[in-house]
Amino acid sequence: MTQFDIAIIGGGPIGLACGIAAKQAGLSYVILEKGCLTNSLYNYPLNMTFFSTPEKLEIGNVPFMSLNAKPTRAEALEYYRRVTQLHQLNVRLFEAVTSTERLPDSRFSITTSKNIYQATNIIISTGFYDIPVLLNVTGEHLPKVTHYYKDPHFYAFQKLVVVGANNSSVDVALETWRKSADVTMVIRDEEIGTRVKYWARPDIINRIKEGSIKAYFQSSITAITEKTVTIQTPDGLVTIDNDFVMAMTGYQPNFTVLENLGVALSDDAIKQPVYNPETMETNQPNVYLAGVVCGGMNTHKWFIENSRVHADMITKAIVGKSGT
Ligand SMILES: Cc1cc2nc3c(=O)[nH]c(=O)nc-3n(C[C@H](O)[C@H](O)[C@H](O)COP(=O)(O)OP(=O)(O)OC[C@H]3O[C@@H](n4cnc5c(N)ncnc54)[C@H](O)[C@@H]3O)c2cc1C
Numbered sequence: 001m002t003q004f005d006i007a008i009i010g011g012g013p014i015g016l017a018c019g020i021a022a023k024q025a026g027l028s029y030v031i032l033e034k035g036c037l038t039n040s041l042y043n044y045p046l047n048m049t050f051f052s053t054p055e056k057l058e059i060g061n062v063p064f065m066s067l068n069a070k071p072t073r074a075e076a077l078e079y080y081r082r083v084t085q086l087h088q089l090n091v092r093l094f095e096a097v098t099s100t101e102r103l104p105d106s107r108f109s110i111t112t113s114k115n116i117y118q119a120t121n122i123i124i125s126t127g128f129y130d131i132p133v134l135l136n137v138t139g140e141h142l143p144k145v146t147h148y149y150k151d152p153h154f155y156a157f158q159k160l161v162v163v164g165a166n167n168s169s170v171d172v173a174l175e176t177w178r179k180s181a182d183v184t185m186v187i188r189d190e191e192i193g194t195r196v197k198y199w200a201r202p203d204i205i206n207r208i209k210e211g212s213i214k215a216y217f218q219s220s221i222t223a224i225t226e227k228t229v230t231i232q233t234p235d236g237l238v239t240i241d242n243d244f245v246m247a248m249t250g251y252q253p254n255f256t257v258l259e260n261l262g263v264a265l266s267d268d269a270i271k272q273p274v275y276n277p278e279t280m281e282t283n284q285p286n287v288y289l290a291g292v293v294c295g296g297m298n299t300h301k302w303f304i305e306n307s308r309v310h311a312d313m314i315t316k317a318i319v320g321k322s323g324t
Pocket residue numbers: 009010011012013014015032033034035037038039040041044045048049050051052095096097098125126127128129130168254257290291292293302303304305306
C-alpha cells in the first residue's frame with residue numbers, strides 16, 4: 001500500500017507517538033525514517049543519560065522501566081524499539097524523504113529514497129539533530145573538528161578543545177578529562193550554562209576552579225589549524241596546541257523540508273515555523289508539525305517530555321476535519 005491518511009516524516013520518539021495516535025484513531029499512516037529507528041537517539045553519545053525521568057519519555061501508554069532514576073541512551077533505544085514492536089507500527093527505515101509535492105486534488109506526493117507515497121496529511125517530525133550550527137571559522141572543516149561526540153576513549157592523552165558550556169559540552173569535557181584527555185573549554189558566556197544538569201554543573205565548576213579542566217570564558221575560537229587553535233579572549237588572542245576540537249555548538253532543524261511544503265517561517269533568527277498551537281496545523285492545510293522541529297532555531301523549547309502530546313492534538317484535528 002502506498003496511499004495513506006497520514007505520512008509521518010521522521011521516526012524519532014515523536015514520529016512514533018504520532019503513528020500510535022493515528023493507528024488508535026483508525027487512520028492509515030506510514031512513518032518514513034531516513035536512518036535507523038530513533039536515529040537521533042542512536043547517534044547521541046554512547047554513555048548519555050537523559051535529564052527526564054523514564055515516565056516522562058513514555059509514549060503509547062507503554063511503561064518505561066529503567067534501572068536508574070534517569071534512563072540511559074541504551075535503555076531509551078530498547079524502550080522505543082519495544083514500543084514500535086508492541087504497537088506494530090508501520091515504519092519504513094532507511095528511507096529518506098527527498099521531496100514532497102501537493103497534487104491537484106490537494107493530497108500530497110511524497111518521494112523517498114526507495115518509494116513514492118500519497119497521503120492526505122503530512123506530519124513533519126524531523127527533529128533537529130542532523131545539521132550542526134557551525135562556528136564559521138577558518139579550519140572548521142579539518143577532520144579533527146567534529147560536532148558529534150560518541151565516546152571518551154578516543155581522546156585519551158590528546159589535547160582537546162571543547163566549545164560551549166551547555167549540557168553536551170559539559171558532558172564531553174568531564175567524560176574525556178576522566179579518560180585522560182587534556183581539556184580546554186572555550187565558552188562564549190561568563191559562566192557554565194544554567195540549564196546544565198544539576199548534578200553535572202557543580203562537577204564542571206569545581207574541575208575548572210581546581211585547574212583540572214582549563215576554561216576561557218567570554219571567549220571564542222577565531223581559527224583552527226592542524227596543530228593549534230586560536231582563541232579571542234578578554235585578554236587578547238591566545239594560541240594553544242591542539243589535537244582535536246569538539247564544537248558542541250548545537251544543531252538546527254532542516255528547514256528545507258518545511259520550505260518545500262510552503263510552511264511559513266518567521267523573518268528573525270529563530271525562523272519560527274507558523275502553526276496553530278491547538279491543532280499543530282501549519283499555514284499549509286493538512287501539513288502538521290510535531291516535536292522539536294516546532295521551535296525552529298529555538299531547539300530547547302520542545303523535547304520529548306513536552307511534545308509527545310502533539311501526537312494526540314494532531315490526530316484529533318485530522319479526525320475532526322474528516323468528521324469521522
Ligand atoms: C544529549 C541530549 C539529551 C537529551 N535529553 C532529553 C531528555 O532527558 N528529555 C527529553 O524530553 N528530551 C531530551 N533531549 C531532546 C530530545 O532527544 C529531542 O527533543 C527528541 O529527540 C525530539 O524527538 P523528535 O521525534 O521530535 O525528533 P528526533 O528524535 O530528532 O527524530 C527526528 C527523526 O527524523 C528523521 N529525519 C530527519 N529528516 C528526515 C527525512 N528527510 N526523511 C526521513 N526521516 C528524516 C531523523 O533521522 C530522526 O530520526 C535530549 C537531546 C540531546 C541531544
